[in-house]
Structures are given as C-alpha cells and as structure tokens.
Amino acid sequence: MPAVLPLTVLGVPVDLKFAGPRSAEAYDAFAPRWALCHRDNGATAERAVTVTLGGPDGGTNGGTNGGSNEDGTIGSDDLPLLLQLATQRVTYQAIHANIGSLLMFHAAAVCHPETGAALVAIAPGGTGKTTVCRTLGRGRGYLSDETVGVRGDNTIVPYPKPLSVRRTDWDAKDETDPRSIGLAAATVTPYVAAILLLARDDEHTGPARLEPLDLFDAIIGMTPETSSLSRLPRPLHRLEELVGGLPVVARAHYKEAASLEVFLGELIGDDR
Amino acid sequence: MSDQVRARRLPVADQLERDGEWLLLVEDRAVRVTGLAPVILAFADDWRTLDELVAELERVFGEAPGDDAAGLVCQALDELAAQGLLELDVP
Numbered sequence: 554m555p556a557v558l559p560l561t562v563l564g565v566p567v568d569l570k571f572a573g574p575r576s577a578e579a580y581d582a583f584a585p586r587w588a589l590c591h592r593d594n595g596a597t598a599e600r601a602v603t604v605t606l607g608g609p610d611g612g613t614n615g616g617t618n619g620g621s622n623e624d625g626t627i628g629s630d631d632l633p634l635l636l637q638l639a640t641q642r643v644t645y646q647a648i649h650a651n652i653g654s655l656l657m658f659h660a661a662a663v664c665h666p667e668t669g670a671a672l673v674a675i676a677p678g679g680t681g682k683t684t685v686c687r688t689l690g691r692g693r694g695y696l697s698d699e700t701v702g703v704r705g706d707n708t709i710v711p712y713p714k715p716l717s718v719r720r721t722d723w724d725a726k727d728e729t730d731p732r733s734i735g736l737a738a739a740t741v742t743p744y745v746a747a748i749l750l751l752a753r754d755d756e757h758t759g760p761a762r763l764e765p766l767d768l769f770d771a772i773i774g775m776t777p778e779t780s781s782l783s784r785l786p787r788p789l790h791r792l793e794e795l796v797g798g799l800p801v802v803a804r805a806h807y808k809e810a811a812s813l814e815v816f817l818g819e820l821i822g823d824d825r
Numbered sequence: 826m827s828d829q830v831r832a833r834r835l836p837v838a839d840q841l842e843r844d845g846e847w848l849l850l851v852e853d854r855a856v857r858v859t860g861l862a863p864v865i866l867a868f869a870d871d872w873r874t875l876d877e878l879v880a881e882l883e884r885v886f887g888e889a890p891g892d893d894a895a896g897l898v899c900q901a902l903d904e905l906a907a908q909g910l911l912e913l914d915v916p
Binding site for chain 2: 789
C-alpha cells in the first residue's frame with residue numbers, strides 16, 4: 554500500500570499522505586475519488602496534506618497550513634468527514650499556491666470533449682455547482698465542481714476533484730468518485746467559451762432563462778465568487794479581457810440543472 | 826454635514842471606465858459609480874472643499890437644479906464614503 558497519493562491540483566503538485574493504524578483503509582477510500590487528479594511524476598511535492606484515519610492522532614489540526622514545505626495534518630475517526638476535510642485542505646493549498654497568477658472562481662466547469670470549449674458556471678457554495686456537473690457533465694470533459702482556474706490566455710487549469718455531493722442532512726457532503734457517475738477528465742486543453750452566473754430558484758417556473766449581462770454587471774456578479782482577485786495585476790482589466798471576448802455571459806435563472814442542457818449547444822457546441 | 830467638509834479619494838485596486846460610468850475594485854468588491862460620482866472622484870485626487878467640488882460639478886454639468894447644490898454634493902459624498910471610495914474631513 555503506497556503511503557502517498559501524488560496529485561496535481563489546479564496545476565500544483567500536492568501529496569496526500571496517509572498515517573496511522575488505518576492508513577491502508579484511508580488510501581483505498583481516497584485513491585479512486587482522486588483518480589482524475591493523479592500525478593504520474595513521482596517526485597515529492599512541496600505541498601502535502603497528511604490524513605490520519607482513527608488512531609491516537611484522530612483530532613483535526615494544522616488548520617493554518619498552506620505554506621510550502623509544511624504538512625497540513627487532518628485526522629478523524631469519521632471517514633466521510635475526513636474525505637470532506639481533505640478536499641477542503643487540498644483545495645486551499647492549491648488556491649494559495651496560485652494567488653497572483655491564476656484568475657480563480659468558485660465555479661463548476663465542463664467542456665466539449667473535442668474542442669475544449671468550456672462552460673464556466675459561477676455560483677456560491679451550496680447553490681448548484683456540483684449538480685451542474687452531475688447533470689451536464691456526462692459525455693463532456695469534467696473540469697471542476699468547486700474551483701476553476703483561468704490562465705492569462707483564458708485556458709482553464711482542470712481540477713477534476715471528487716464531487717462534493719451534498720447530503721440531505723445540512724453541512725455534510727459525500728466526496729464522490731467522478732467516474733462513478735460517468736464523468737471523465739478533459740483530454741484536450743479547455744478554454745473559457747461561456748460564463749453563466751447560476752441563479753437557481755426553487756420557485757422558478759417554466760423553462761430556464763438566460764439574462765444577458767453587460768460588462769459591468771457581469772464583473773459585479775463575478776467578483777464575489779473570485780479568490781484573491783485583488784492580488785492579480787490590474788484585476789478588473791483582466792476580467793474585462795475575459796468577459797469582453799465571450800459571446801455569452803449571462804445570469805441563468807432555472808430550477809432544475811437539466812433545463813440548462815438546451816443552451817449547451819449554443820454555449821460550447823453540440824457533442825452528445 | 827458641515828459646509829467645511831473636505832473630501833479626498835481613497836486608492837482602489839483597479840478601475841474601468843465606460844460611457845461615463847466607473848467600475849472600481851475595493852479589496853475584492855466591484856463597485857459601479859454613475860452620475861456625479863465619477864466627476865467627484867476624478868476631481869478629488871487631493872483634498873477638496875465642498876465649494877471646490879460644487880464648482881467643479883457645475884463646470885461639468887451646468888448649474889444644479891433647485892437651490893441646494895451643496896446638499897446634493899454632500900449626499901453623494903456620504904454615499905461614496907460609505908462605499909470606501911472617499912475619505913471625509915469634517916471639522
């Protein structure tokens with residue numbers, strides 16, 4: 554049983570390390586869920602998260618880690634909780650490493666499997682990102698259900714993490730192997746082709762509706778869902794470059810994610 | 826607000842201008858300003874008195890409607906200060 558799961562997260566090498574008496578059980582749980590982020594390069598990563606399932610180190614600590622050459626250490630007797638905590642910690646490390654370079658959104662993204670044209674669906678936590686991936690992702694390239702990183706040339710750094718599927722009891726999520734619900738990683742370089750700001754509403758009736766946004770309204774809607782935006786050089790100009798080059802930036806009003814499918818052909822091209 | 830108030834623009838992370846409107850980034854929050862506000866912000870690159878601000882706005886927009894130009898400007902200054910875009914010196 555390897556003690557380390559080497560990952561690439563938003564382009565950043567991060568090692569998941571396993572410790573404690575139940576490390577083999579933990580590894581077996583983590584490995585399939587993180588399979589789409591697996592890193593072939595066996596060199597030790599500067600960034601790591603150490604996971605301890607059960608045992609005397611079962612408490613959670615290391616909450617401030619994020620710097621290089623340091624381990625974040627998390628532990629619990631509760632495997633689903635540990636999986637959830639590890640996703641948060643790994644994501645935090647990758648975001649921290651990309652501050653000032655990548656434009657990062659709280660967003661889901663899927664892309665056309667051949668062209669790489671990607672839909673970026675921006676939304677706060679708990680408002681539909683994972684559901685969009687589960688519903689619209691099959692047959693397309695799965696890029697992320699949580700954090701989308703955009704390079705200066707508007708290509709996307711994939712982060713095909715475990716899907717964080719919310720349970721019926723509040724504040725709990727099941728970390729799910731993307732492949733188990735038919736999602737696959739992109740095999741081409743994805744790029745931003747369309748941006749939707751998700752406005753899911755249980756009271757919405759009728760078909761889904763896209764409300765086009767002008768440049769300023771689009772940026773105002775996007776900025777609350779960015780990470781460390783002001784650490785980028787000329788951040789509003791960067792957003793203007795991104796938004797100004799897109800044919801569609803809109804707020805999506807809908808109830809069920811499946812109702813957005815009808816727009817996908819226009820937004821990123823027909824593929825299935 | 827006192828007639829002796831002075832105002833000065835605060836730095837922002839970035840700004841865009843389009844069709845007389847400004848979009849300003851304050852920390853990680855984008856704020857759109859329209860109407861009198863872009864002119865006030867452009868002029869208040871250093872401490873400006875209320876009289877100076879009124880004179881500049883009348884130069885750009887013409888005479889204010891009604892007889893309380895200073896009151897209108899004070900209201901705009903309060904809003905801009907609340908958004909973190911101006912600092913006020915109220916003696």
